[in-house]
Amino acid sequence: VSLSAWLEARLPLAGVRRFASHKTVPVHRYNSFYFLGGMALFFFLVQFATGVLLMLYYRPSADEAFESVEFIMTTVAFGWLIRSIHSWSANLMIFFAFLHLVSVFFLKAYRAPRELTWVTGCLLFFLMLAFGFSGYLLPWNQLAFFATKVGTDVAGSVPVVGEWLLRFLRGGDRVSGGTLSRFYGWHVAILPAVTTGLVAIHLAQVQLQGMSVPPAVERRGEPVPGMKFFPDFLLRDLFGWVLALGVIISLAALFPWELGEKADPFAPASAEIRPEWYFVFLFETLKLVPGGEIAGIEYEAIPILFFGFSAALVVLVPFLDRGAAQGRRTLFDLLGGVAVAYMVGMTAWGYRSWTPVYAIVAAAAVLGVLGIGTRAGGRRAGR
Amino acid sequence: MTGYDTQPPGPAFVTRRRLLDWMLGTSTGALLLSIAYPVVRFLSPPRVPEATTRQVEAGPVNDPELIERGFKIVRFGAEPVILIRVAEDDFRAFSATCTHLDCIVEYQRADQRIWCNCHNGQYDLTGRNVAGPPPRPLERYAVNRVARGPREPAGLVVSRS
Numbered sequence: 001v002s003l004s005a006w007l008e009a010r011l012p013l014a015g016v017r018r019f020a021s022h023k024t025v026p027v028h029r030y031n032s033f034y035f036l037g038g039m040a041l042f043f044f045l046v047q048f049a050t051g052v053l054l055m056l057y058y059r060p061s062a063d064e065a066f067e068s069v070e071f072i073m074t075t076v077a078f079g080w081l082i083r084s085i086h087s088w089s090a091n092l093m094i095f096f097a098f099l100h101l102v103s104v105f106f107l108k109a110y111r112a113p114r115e116l117t118w119v120t121g122c123l124l125f126f127l128m129l130a131f132g133f134s135g136y137l138l139p140w141n142q143l144a145f146f147a148t149k150v151g152t153d154v155a156g157s158v159p160v161v162g163e164w165l166l167r168f169l170r171g172g173d174r175v176s177g178g179t180l181s182r183f184y185g186w187h188v189a190i191l192p193a194v195t196t197g198l199v200a201i202h203l204a205q206v207q208l209q210g211m212s213v214p215p216a217v218e219r220r221g222e223p224v225p226g227m228k229f230f231p232d233f234l235l236r237d238l239f240g241w242v243l244a245l246g247v248i249i250s251l252a253a254l255f256p257w258e259l260g261e262k263a264d265p266f267a268p269a270s271a272e273i274r275p276e277w278y279f280v281f282l283f284e285t286l287k288l289v290p291g292g293e294i295a296g297i298e299y300e301a302i303p304i305l306f307f308g309f310s311a312a313l314v315v316l317v318p319f320l321d322r323g324a325a326q327g328r329r330t331l332f333d334l335l336g337g338v339a340v341a342y343m344v345g346m347t348a349w350g351y352r353s354w355t356p357v358y359a360i361v362a363a364a365a366v367l368g369v370l371g372i373g374t375r376a377g378g379r380r381a382g383r
Numbered sequence: 384m385t386g387y388d389t390q391p392p393g394p395a396f397v398t399r400r401r402l403l404d405w406m407l408g409t410s411t412g413a414l415l416l417s418i419a420y421p422v423v424r425f426l427s428p429p430r431v432p433e434a435t436t437r438q439v440e441a442g443p444v445n446d447p448e449l450i451e452r453g454f455k456i457v458r459f460g461a462e463p464v465i466l467i468r469v470a471e472d473d474f475r476a477f478s479a480t481c482t483h484l485d486c487i488v489e490y491q492r493a494d495q496r497i498w499c500n501c502h503n504g505q506y507d508l509t510g511r512n513v514a515g516p517p518p519r520p521l522e523r524y525a526v527n528r529v530a531r532g533p534r535e536p537a538g539l540v541v542s543r544s
Contacts, residue, residue, distance in 0.1 A: 053422065053425055053527060054424075056426070075429045075431070076422075076428075076429050077424035077425055077427065078421035078422075078424050078425045078426060079425060081421055082421070082425055242414070
């Protein structure tokens with residue numbers, strides 16, 4: 001008996017093969033957006049593999065965490081490579097997950113019947129942020145220590161539940177070794193377990209429902225050509241993954257992730273204290289808020305509540321955006337545009353000491369003009 | 384599959400398809416090897432040099448623990464060493480790591496034996512393995528008395544013999 005026949009008798013392979021042979025991916029000029037989610041998935045897999053490796057040497061305690069990461073970076077063979085890949089890949093994962101979310105939003109892929117795919121995707125994005133926030137503290141360096149103090153303190157200003165939330169996050173009243181153990185537990189056990197389950201659900205949803213065809217393509221009323229998912233689309237995916245692997249390895253080799261100085265709870269915060277780049281827009285917003293309180297609520301809490309409300313709104317968009325089903329442009333396109341512009345703008349503002357703001361504005365303007373230009377060109381070519 | 388592929392020419396002739404397959408296969412193999420090599424190296428723990436210890440102070444001759452139980456375990460660098468008070472002026476020291484499976488031994492004063500709890504290994508007071516599974520004797524260390532002060536009891540110093 002051949003191995004394939006043996007497996008065939010025990011697993012429903014024929015059904016899987018039949019499903020795979022029928023599955024097609026629509027082909028149109030927004031096709032490249034279909035690869036963003038796969039990219040984020042690839043970086044997640046890299047995170048999983050490198051994270052498991054790092055766990056073999058990392059020690060989650062205030063006395064040993066920094067030293068153990070130092071040991072990984074200087075003594076363990078290829079430890080510097082594994083850790084740098086983990087850090088670079090984490091940032092690229094968030095970047096691609098964000099692009100994926102934004103493109104799905106504007107292509108209105110959350111339209112019925114894919115509302116729940118959007119919901120699981122949003123939850124996954126928030127989990128990625130939680131991964132980033134908890135992982136940032138683990139090397140127990142100055143930067144991470146103060147960023148965590150600030151980040152958890154922000155949670156403390158939420159009305160009513162703030163104090164509980166702060167103690168829940170910190171594992172006590174202040175950021176200490178107890179916080180480190182807690183963040184470690186979240187980072188390597190709770191979040192991966194929840195995320196793995198959600199990724200499985202999200203992928204199953206995508207596989208079962210197929211790719212959404214954007215309204216702009218649908219509106220033409222022409223039949224949309226398709227490409228076989230297996231092997232044609234998958235091979236393209238894999239090609240991108242190999243490319244991405246090359247990019248993260250090059251980044252890790254050329255720009256190994258820094259370790260910084262060991263956290264010292266009694267040293268003044270240095271001037272470089274900032275959260276990871278994807279939280280910078282929040283950080284900059286909070287800097288603009290003056291101290292004071294109104295009706296027992298600190299001013300600080302207002303933007304925090306606003307961002308929390310916005311996040312909930314994002315998750316619920318498929319149920320609120322009624323016009324999307326008819327393929328109309330709606331208020332949500334405008335709101336999304338404003339939100340993205342705000343986030344990009346505030347992030348750029350946060351990095352103004354690195355790059356002059358006018359350079360960023362000019363680059364954004366050029367990209368915008370090019371984008372509009374290609375759209376117009378594409379429309380002409382389409383006719 | 385094209386008709387061309389289904390009728391392969393003679394073995395001396397390499398089709399374009401076969402060449403491409405070969406290139407794809409070797410590239411994939413090289414990629415996987417270049418991932419596996421750093422991972423395997425990472426998994427092998429680096430050798431961390433330990434400071435070599437020549438001798439350690441093991442406390443005074445009248446250490447109550449030594450008198451009550453007849454022995455104590457001394458840190459010799461990262462190694463445990465068992466210091467035994469056989470008689471008032473007879474101190475002996477051995478490696479405390481059982482030669483069988485790495486457990487730490489203890490001294491049984493009643494039987495005048497060094498005994499390992501894990502698998503009932505027994506050594507006599509020269510460190511020789513006399514009963515049970517241990518394959519080799521315990522390594523012996525030298526014990527010397529040193530004067531410490533005019534009114535203080537003498538101290539014990541354990542050193543590699």
